Structures are given as C-alpha cells and as structure tokens.
Amino acid sequence: MKKNGTQKKKAVSKKKTLVAKTVTPCKANVIYLDNNGTTKLCKEAKNAMVMWLESRANPSSDSIIAKKSKELMECARKYILKHCSVNASKYTIIFTSGASESNCFILRSVVDSYKQHTGKKPHIITSATEHESIIQCCNSLRDSGRANITYIEPNAYGCISPALVKKAITSQTALISVMAANNELGCINDIRAIGEIAHDKKIPFHTDAVQLFGKYKIPLIKNRVDALSMSFHKLYGPMGLGMLIISNALIDGYNLKGQISGTQQNKLRGGTENVPAVAGAVAAIKSTFANRSEKNKKMCLQKKHIIYELEKALPQGTYKSYFSKKKPKRNEFLVLGPESNSSYKNPNVLPNTLLLCFVKNVSFSKEGYKPFCNVDLKKCLNRRNIVISVGSACATSSKKASHVLYSIKAPEIVRQGVIRVSLSDNTTKKEIDTFVKELILCLKKQMPLDDPTGSGTSK
Ligand code: PLP
Numbered sequence: 381m382k383k384n385g386t387q388k389k390k391a392v393s394k395k396k397t398l399v400a401k402t403v404t405p406c407k408a409n410v411i412y413l414d415n416n417g418t419t420k421l422c423k424e425a426k427n428a429m430v431m432w433l434e435s436r437a438n439p440s441s442d443s444i445i446a447k448k449s450k451e452l453m454e455c456a457r458k459y460i461l462k463h464c465s466v467n468a469s470k471y472t473i474i475f476t477s478g479a480s481e482s483n484c485f486i487l488r489s490v491v492d493s494y495k496q497h498t499g500k501k502p503h504i505i506t507s508a509t510e511h512e513s514i515i516q517c518c519n520s521l522r523d524s525g526r527a528n529i530t531y532i533e534p535n536a537y538g539c540i541s542p543a544l545v546k547k548a549i550t551s552q553t554a555l556i557s558v559m560a561a562n563n564e565l566g567c568i569n570d571i572r573a574i575g576e577i578a579h580d581k582k583i584p585f586h587t588d589a590v591q592l593f594g595k596y597k598i599p600l601i602k603n604r605v606d607a608l609s610m611s612f613h614k615l616y617g618p619m620g621l622g623m624l625i626i627s628n629a630l631i632d633g634y635n636l637k638g639q640i641s642g643t644q645q646n647k648l649r650g651g652t653e654n655v656p657a658v659a660g661a662v663a664a665i666k667s668t669f670a671n672r673s674e675k676n677k678k679m680c681l682q683k684k685h686i687i688y689e690l691e692k693a694l695p696q697g698t699y700k701s702y703f704s705k706k707k708p709k710r711n712e713f714l715v716l717g718p719e720s721n722s723s724y725k726n727p728n729v730l731p732n733t734l735l736l737c738f739v740k741n742v743s744f745s746k747e748g749y750k751p752f753c754n755v756d757l758k759k760c761l762n763r764r765n766i767v768i769s770v771g772s773a774c775a776t777s778s779k780k781a782s783h784v785l786y787s788i789k790a791p792e793i794v795r796q797g798v799i800r801v802s803l804s805d806n807t808t809k810k811e812i813d814t815f816v817k818e819l820i821l822c823l824k825k826q827m828p829l830d831d832p833t834g835s836g837t838s839k
Pocket of ligand 1: 590622
C-alpha cells in the first residue's frame with residue numbers, strides 16, 4: 381500500500397525521535413563552590429580510568445585477560461583498607477554505586493538478619509541530621525513495620541551527643557548509624573565516642589563518612605567503626621562508585637546477606653564491577669591525601685577570609701540570638717554550625733564547608749516587606765557564573781526546606797536565607813575574591829548594606 385504525504389511525514393518524524401541526541405557537558409567557566417555536592421575528577425583518577433576503559437577484563441571471568449582486573453580489584457581493596465589502618469583479614473570492601481546504596485545496604489541487611497536470628501523486631505539508632513538516603517530508608521523500615529527507629533536530635537550546631545545515643549539504646553538495638561560529618565553544616569561528630577559506646581554494648585556501629593573521608597584519615601578500629609559508607613565523586617574520583625567497608629565480624633556474626641543478587645563480591649553485591657572506576661578511585665585517594673593537612677589549612681583560611689570580607693559589608697550576628705525574645709534589629713549574616721576549634725587532630729568542622737545565612741531586618745518591616753530569599757541570591761550568583769547551593773529554600777521556592785535546618789530548629793527567617801559554600805582543594809584566592817565581590821553585589825539587590833538597621837536612619 382502506498383503511503384500518502386501525511387503518513388510519510390509521520391514516518392520521517394518517528395525516525396527522527398529514534399535518533400539519540402548527543403548531549404555534551406556544559407563547558408561554562410564557572411567558580412564552582414558546591415564541592416560537597418560533587419568534585420571535579422582529578423587528572424590522576426582520569427588517567428587511571430582511561431587505562432582501563434577499553435579493557436574486556438571482567439574480574440568474575442576466568443579468561444586470560446581477566447587476571448589483571450582481578451589483581452587490580454585486590455590491590456584496590458588492600459590499598460583502601462590500609463588507608464583506613466585495617467587489613468583484609470578483619471574488614472571487607474563492597475563496591476557499590478554510591479554512598480546511598482551503601483547506606484541502604486547496611487540498614488536493610490542488619491534489619492533482615494537481626495529479625496531472622498532473634499525473631500525480634502530490631503531497633504536502630506540514627507540521627508535527625510543524616511543524609512536523605514539514611515532518613516528515607518529508616519522511614520520505610522519503620523513504616524513497613526520492620527524496625528523501630530530512634531532519631532537523635534542534634535544541638536544548635538548540628539552535633540550529635542554521644543550521651544543521647546547511649547540513652548537511646550534498648551535491648552533490641554541492632555545498629556547505631558551516625559554520620560561522621562554533616563554535608564550542610566559541616567559539623568564533625570565525635571564518632572570515636574559513639575563507636576566506644578556501641579562497642580561496650582556489643583552493638584554494631586555504622587558511619588556515613590562521605591564528607592569526612594576525603595579530608596581526614598579515619599582509622600576504623602581506633603574509632604570502633606564496624607561499617608563505613610562513602611562515595612568517590614566527593615574526593616575527586618568518579619561518579620557512580622561508592623563503597624561499604626564492613627568488618628568481617630559483622631558480616632559473619634549477623635550472617636549478612638547482599639541486597640542485590642548475584643555472584644560477584646562474595647555474593648554480597650551482584651553486578652559486574654566497575655573496574656575503570658575502581659582504578660580511578662584508588663588514584664583519587666592517593667592524590668587527595670598528598671599534602672592533605674596543607675590543603676585543609678588552606679581551605680580553613682579561605683573560609684576565614686570570606687567571613688572577614690563579608691564583615692566589611694554586613695555585621696555578623698549569632699545564631700543563638702534568634703532563640704531569644706529580643707530579635708536583632710539590623711540586617712546581618714550568620715555562620716551556622718560550630719565555630720572551628722582550629723584543631724587538626726580533633727577538628728569539629730569540615731575545613732571546606734561554610735553555611736551562611738543572610739537575614740533582613742524585620743523589626744522595621746514596612747508595607748511590602750519581603751524577607752531575604754536564598755533562591756534569588758543563588759540565581760543572582762548563577763548569572764555571574766558562580767555555583768553555590770541552597771540547603772533550604774525561601775518561601776517563594778517550591779523546594780522544601782532541608783530537614784537539617786529543621787533539626788537544629790532554625791526559625792523561618794533563618795531557613796529562608798541559607799546558602800552553602802563548599803570549597804575544593806583547588807579553589808584559588810582569586811576565585812574567593814571574585815565570589816565575595818559578586819556576593820556583596822547580589823546581596824545589595826535584596827537589602828541595603830550601608831544601613832544595617834534597614835530603617836533608613838543610620839549611616
Ligand atoms: N551521605 C552524605 C553525607 C552525602 O553528602 C551524600 C551525597 O551528597 C550521600 C550520602 C550520597 O552519596 P551518593 O549520592 O554518591 O550516593
């Protein structure tokens with residue numbers, strides 16, 4: 381049958397939709413200050429990955445070319461475990477698609493095994509500041525009746541008190557899972573103290589170490605850590621590769637089962653391993669930990685410089701004052717999270733993370749008063765090729781405010797003005813200077829900076 385004109389056109393357009401569109405990455409030259417979101421692949425990781433990209437060496441195969449990839453996987457595991465001051469007889473590495481998968485793996489496997497072995501409903505202790513992957517997984521375990529969950533509330537700076545963790549333990553606590561450092565506030569939890577409490581009570585301790593892993597070494601036994609999650613794209617490695625380091629005592633003691641069926645990785649995680657990514661991951665750790673303490677010091681100074689320069693334009697207030705009845709009567713900025721204790725051995729804040737908040741004076745609110753909007757600020761910076769992130773959202777945005785800001789009980793006026801600035805090892809002084817200059821210009825669009833009271837009466 382002959383096709384008429386319209387049918388022919390339809391056939392042509394159908395053919396067109398089958399052609400895959402080539403999408404290329406954005407090459408805009410930006411000042412990227414969202415490194416807690418993801419980091420740029422380092423050249424060492426890229427080179428290591430390129431070497432393996434065309435290899436057909438599947439580590440599960442017994443072909444003559446597979447031998448090398450098996451060796452690579454073994455060397456990678458040994459190297460990473462050594463980096464964490466443990467050896468392969470005590471701990472196992474399970475490579476995953478990222479920390480979200482690692483977090484869900486440990487929670488679900490422990491819950492399943494505990495129920496199977498004791499016949500009782502497991503209890504999990506975690507914190508209200510965890511990453512969504514922990515919060516959502518715990519909520520689903522709770523809502524399906526598979527586990528009882530206790531969420532420990534943080535203090536005003538976002539830190540989890542080990543004493544509160546201890547208090548929450550019951551005879552059915554099957555796992556304690558508390559993050560090593562918070563991705564928004566940058567606060568570092570005392571995982572050693574929490575690990576000690578868990579160890580004394582013979583309860584396994586898991587920590588989501590995504591944000592801390594690339595900044596400081598985490599000796600696992602010293603910190604009494606039985607399981608640790610991390611993602612390699614947070615330390616200049618490839619996206620889509622994470623790991624769960626887990627003690628053999630926990631695997632054997634609980635007889636843990638994988639969540640993705642298959643024969644790979646000792647049946648603990650099915651699926652052919654991402655060999656090039658593993659090669660990149662090892663190179664990324666090596667390169668990230670070269671001159672680590674200098675890199676951390678440099679970022680701490682850059683953060684101080686941002687605050688110092690901002691203070692020239694706008695006074696700095698204190699977060700705690702927002703809980704008193706007397707509200708500040710001026711435009712000001714706040715730094716959320718703990719003030720740094722400047723210790724390299726026992727730091728309390730991530731060296732690269734700065735959670736800033738801009739507050740517009742409400743006490744002089746006239747008709748037409750609009751609170752400060754972090755989303756507008758983000759857009760203004762974006763137009764100037766600066767990338768930051770907003771942990772929560774102002775009232776004009778459809779994005780829901782972050783659970784972390786609710787957990788530290790941040791009032792609405794604070795939640796609406798929060799932006800997160802997260803530096804990288806390679807952030808330059810010039811970038812910081814440009815950022816501060818543009819930030820001040822953007823702030824001026826929302827509030828007068830030469831008149832902090834907003835009253836129009838001061839200087
Ligand atoms: N945990 C924390 C603390 C994070 O910051 C993130 C990512 O931002 C994750 C888990 C999840 O990592 P991924 O998205 O690579 O699975």
